[in-house]
Amino acid sequence: MVYDEEMLESFYGSYLEKIKRAKMALGRPLTLAEKILYAHIYDENKLKSFQRGEDYVDFRPDRVAMQDATAQMALLQFMNAGKETVAVPSTVHCDHLIQAYKGAKEDIATATETNREVYDFLRDVSSRFGIGFWKPGAGIIHQVVLENYAFPGGMMVGTDSHTPNAGGLGMVAIGVGGADAVDVMTGMEWELKMPKLIGVKLTGTLNGWLRRKMLF
Numbered sequence: 001m002v003y004d005e006e007m008l009e010s011f012y013g014s015y016l017e018k019i020k021r022a023k024m025a026l027g028r029p030l031t032l033a034e035k036i037l038y039a040h041i042y043d044e045n046k047l048k049s050f051q052r053g054e055d056y057v058d059f060r061p062d063r064v065a066m067q068d069a070t071a072q073m074a075l076l077q078f079m080n081a082g083k084e085t086v087a088v089p090s091t092v093h094c095d096h097l098i099q100a101y102k103g104a105k106e107d108i109a110t111a112t113e114t115n116r117e118v119y120d121f122l123r124d125v126s127s128r129f130g131i132g133f134w135k136p137g138a139g140i141i142h143q144v145v146l147e148n149y150a151f152p153g154g155m156m157v158g159t160d161s162h163t164p165n166a167g168g169l170g171m172v173a174i175g176v177g178g179a180d181a182v183d184v185m186t187g188m189e190w191e192l193k194m195p196k197l198i199g200v201k202l203t204g205t206l207n208g209w210l211r212r213k214m215l216f
Helices: 005-026 032-038 068-079 104-114 116-129 141-148 163-169 178-185 208-215
Strands: 056-059 063-067 090-093 132-134 155-158 172-175 190-193
Touching: 005 032, 032 172, 063 068, 063 141, 063 178, 068 090, 068 116, 068 178, 090 141, 104 116, 116 132, 141 155, 141 163, 155 163, 155 178, 163 172, 178 190
Parallel strands: 063 090, 063 155, 090 132, 155 172
Antiparallel strands: 056 190
């Protein structure tokens, strides 16, 4: 599921049209964050100018990422949803149950044995429902997501506090609880209050070495 080209082609194929409709609905230019948010409205027929910090909006994220500690309950809930496969690309990353103590080799071996039942459960359920599975030692979730799954303009949710790390490639990436992750995996709408706008205004002029560096 790394580099899901079909999903990316579908996403970018309709992205400009979604932005165009959003601009018409709002009657003004959009910030980058607004373009991403309005391009992921769950029901396009309900597109309107939402009030920042007030209106709750239903979104349709592109991806879900889960770490091994929180994925357990999320997958149990998904198993009871009656679905044959996940509605959006989803992954499980086994990293949080590994304790840093002696070194990578020893620590991964200890964690693999200690948490064998958990890892086997996560692996088997992931295989059954089309979820990507990253075994112990395969990488830290927030770095793996950034290097393999993040893409400009996309939206993802993750059951890990470092999920916003995917914002480094221009995504709206938000940490959520397991129940929210299950909603997205089943294809249901994901509710979020329209974020407030925070602006940073830089004044003055660059000087010294910084100005010279910028010239290059």
